[in-house]
Amino acid sequence: MNVSIFIPCFIDQLYPSVAFNMVKVLEKVGCKVHYNANQTCCGQPAFNAGFWEESKAVCAKFLKDFEGSDYIVAPSASCAGFVRNYYNKLFTKGEAASVQSRIYEFSEFMVKVLKVEDVGARFFAKATYHDSCAGLREIGIKSEPRQLLSKVEGLQLIEMNDVETCCGFGGTFAVKFEPISIAMADQKITNASATDAHYIISTDMSCLMHLDGCIKNKKSGLKVLHLADVLANF
Structure with missing residues (x-):
């Protein structure tokens, strides 16, 4: 299964080991993991601070960076939840639907999509x-x-x-x-x-x-x- 990973800003900058460990687990259960080095932020910080136009520019880049991905997996329910639930406030109906339907939080993806619970840890x-x-x-x-x-x-x-x-x-x-x-x-x-x-x-x-x-x-x-x-x- 081809999986694109989204790594949140703070994990990229402060806790990179979390990202590497997620990749390690995904590969252990048979996923082919892809990382788009052009990715940046999901846009949530600016959106929550009230800067919706600035956030929209970042969110538009997110949509472009992940278009065509089979699945998008993030080690963060906060970022995945923002994309899934709030992009509709920034884009017209349908503009973000494809990406929204394919983004998952890590544990959600493991259990609901891969149907894996025991990774041998x-x-x-x-x-x-x-x-x-x-x-x-x-x-x-x-x-x-x-x-x-x-x-x-x-x-x-x-x-x-x-x-x-x-x-x-x-x-x-x-x-x-x-x-x-x-x-x-x-x-x-x-x-x-x-x-x-x-x-x-x-x-x-x-x-x-x-x-x-x-x-x-x-x-x-x-x-x-x-x-x-x-x-x-x-």
Whole structure:
């Protein structure tokens, strides 16, 4: 199966290992992975900040970069959800439909399209899972990442309280409403710590980036891992 990957800005710049690990897993299950080096951003930051015209120019480039791809897979429910749900606000009906119907978040693609749950991963640790708002509410994934994690040898997954509550990141929300954002992250970290987990796992590195900063500030022993990082441990 031919798969084009979209790598979000912050993963490209800050967490490139997540992208490489996603590719590693996709290739392990038989996908032929293609990376268009001309790709840039999905346009979400500008759109959320209210700069719709500037965002549209970036989004138009995204559509051009991925036209003709069989499937588009991203290690981010936030970016995939933006393309799928908000491009219609920038383009007339049908202009973005082809790309919108072919973009998937990583775990969603693995379970729903490839029908794969067990990739032969091994990770001996105790962890808890964080549902990102984008994954849960815009992409509609909840069981998919858990199905994949349940097949990882040695991984003990424990659910935290209020697991569907936002971590407080929300992109520019964390900048505009810093005290609220930090308080929300603190509550998430408290709930995660109560499970005695060593790791917080999620499909969205943006959430984990926010939580990791607060974890380090609190000097908590928790660590964060993207789903792809766990599944790439063969």
